[in-house]
Amino acid sequence: MLYALVAIYRVTPGGEPAVEAALLEMTECSRAEPGCLSYTAHRSPEEGNVFFLYECYRDEAAFQSHASSDHFARYIKDEVWPRLEDRTRILGTPLA
Numbered sequence: 001m002l003y004a005l006v007a008i009y010r011v012t013p014g015g016e017p018a019v020e021a022a023l024l025e026m027t028e029c030s031r032a033e034p035g036c037l038s039y040t041a042h043r044s045p046e047e048g049n050v051f052f053l054y055e056c057y058r059d060e061a062a063f064q065s066h067a068s069s070d071h072f073a074r075y076i077k078d079e080v081w082p083r084l085e086d087r088t089r090i091l092g093t094p095l096a
Contacts, residue, residue, distance in 0.1 A: 001093055002037070003063045007053040008088040015083030016049055022079035023051060029071035030055070035062020049085075 011019050023041040030039040035058040044050040057063040066072060081087070 001059055003057045003060045004092045004094075005053070005055045005057075005063065006090045006092075007055070008090075009051045009053075009080065009084050010086040011049040011051065012083050012085050013049060019051060019080050019083055022075040023053070026071060026075040026080075029069070029075070030066060033062070033066055033069070035059070035065060 009019065020043065027039055027041050030036050037056040037058060039055045040053070042052050042054070044052070055063075055066075057066065
């Protein structure tokens, strides 16, 4: 069953360039994963310190593989998360 995630990041002032760079790298790495169906990073045009990700995986196992990858640790855990004021994560599966 498809497994989707929306992650919303509110970045500490001054951290935006580093977060944007890390998300660009993360996008390339994630899209190469066999179970990743889509991975798109966005930045709010109204609030420049707000980024959000839309990700879709073949199933929960593919998502778990993504979350335990070396690139997730490097770009998200080590580069992005330390620069956040707030993080919201919404997991979903299709209704039909």
